[in-house]
Amino acid sequence: MRSALIADEVRVPIDRDADIVIARQKGRELASQCGFLSTDLAVVATAISELARNIVRYAARGEILLRLVNDNGKRGVEVVATDEGPGIPDLPLAMQDGYSTSGGLGLGLPGTRRLMDEFEIVSDFGKGTTVTVRRWKR
Amino acid sequence: MQVPILKQGAYLIATVQSALTDEDLKQLRDTLVVSVSKVRARGVIVDVTALDVIDSFATRTLRDVAHMIRLRGAETVIVGIQPEVAFSMVKLGLSLEGISTSLDLEEGLAYLDRKGKGPEREVRTHR
Numbered sequence: 001m002r003s004a005l006i007a008d009e010v011r012v013p014i015d016r017d018a019d020i021v022i023a024r025q026k027g028r029e030l031a032s033q034c035g036f037l038s039t040d041l042a043v044v045a046t047a048i049s050e051l052a053r054n055i056v057r058y059a060a061r062g063e064i065l066l067r068l069v070n071d072n073g074k075r076g077v078e079v080v081a082t083d084e085g086p087g088i089p090d091l092p093l094a095m096q097d098g099y100s101t102s103g104g105l106g107l108g109l110p111g112t113r114r115l116m117d118e119f120e121i122v123s124d125f126g127k128g129t130t131v132t133v134r135r136w137k138r
Numbered sequence: 139m140q141v142p143i144l145k146q147g148a149y150l151i152a153t154v155q156s157a158l159t160d161e162d163l164k165q166l167r168d169t170l171v172v173s174v175s176k177v178r179a180r181g182v183i184v185d186v187t188a189l190d191v192i193d194s195f196a197t198r199t200l201r202d203v204a205h206m207i208r209l210r211g212a213e214t215v216i217v218g219i220q221p222e223v224a225f226s227m228v229k230l231g232l233s234l235e236g237i238s239t240s241l242d243l244e245e246g247l248a249y250l251d252r253k254g255k256g257p258e259r260e261v262r263t264h265r
Contacts, residue, residue, distance in 0.1 A: 017159045017160045017161050018159050018161075020159065020160070021157045021158075021159055024157075024191055025157065028190070038222045039221075039222040039225050039226075041190075041222070042190060042191065042220075042222035042223055042225065042226045043222075043225070043226050043229065045190060045191045045226075046191050046192075046193050046226040046227075046229075046230060049191050049193040050193055050194060050230070053160070053193070053194075053195060097231055104194060104195070104198070105194045105197070105198055105232070107194050107230055107231045107232065108194055110231065111194065111229070111230035111231045111232070112230070114229050114230065114231065115226065115229050115230055
């Protein structure tokens with residue numbers, strides 16, 4: 001997948017509430033270009049919503065990069081959520097259902113992993129977090 | 139984006155018209171909790187047919203609405219959750235356990251009517 005061809009991309013800066021809605025709408029548009037079915041559109045939009053909210057809540061600002069990707073004819077959508085926030089001190093804990101440091105439901109990261117086909121997270125404590133997720137067209 | 143709230147008989151009907159930000163959701167929650175006593179509503183319907191995403195924050199806020207309104211002595215029904223939205227919610231790990239839901243507005247109204255005829259109506263007359 002690392003060699004995947006990038007067909008199209010959209011960058012959405014995230015620094016307030018309303019950007020969460022913008023990011024998921026842009027993601028939905030992009031995924032529908034790729035011919036995703038309505039269930040997959042909702043899945044991708046929901047994942048983007050969770051990732052964007054994490055940025056607003058924990059890092060105040062960051063960016064969501066949305067891409068159409070093509071891996072040997074397999075088409076999909078990639079979402080890269082990046083911030084330069086405080087980072088996640090304990091990743092395995094953050095990936096557990098129900099764990100939250102902000103009084104939320106604690107389903108954002110583990111739930112996003114369940115929604116998408118691929119999930120990668122890199123977090124440097126004190127430097128920021130990057131979450132990359134992909135969903136392939138069925 | 140404000141959510142219009144209509145009064146129909148003993149019920150309040152909030153119809154979400156487009157995507158809501160977190161701030162909009164909180165405002166809807168706060169408005170409903172106050173309005174329920176202003177108009178002495180016995181039931182509240184939140185119609186989410188227009189929502190294409192119900193994420194963790196929206197779920198938590200809808201759950202809070204239902205719990206707060208129950209504490210105020212009325213019932214809440216969430217209506218119109220779309221099939222793909224339901225699918226995403228379950229995958230994400232979200233549930234509306236303990237919260238009443240109905241297929242659409244019509245079913246939601248019928249549900250509240252049935253509830254209103256139950257024994258708890260008697261209890262609610264003691265204010």
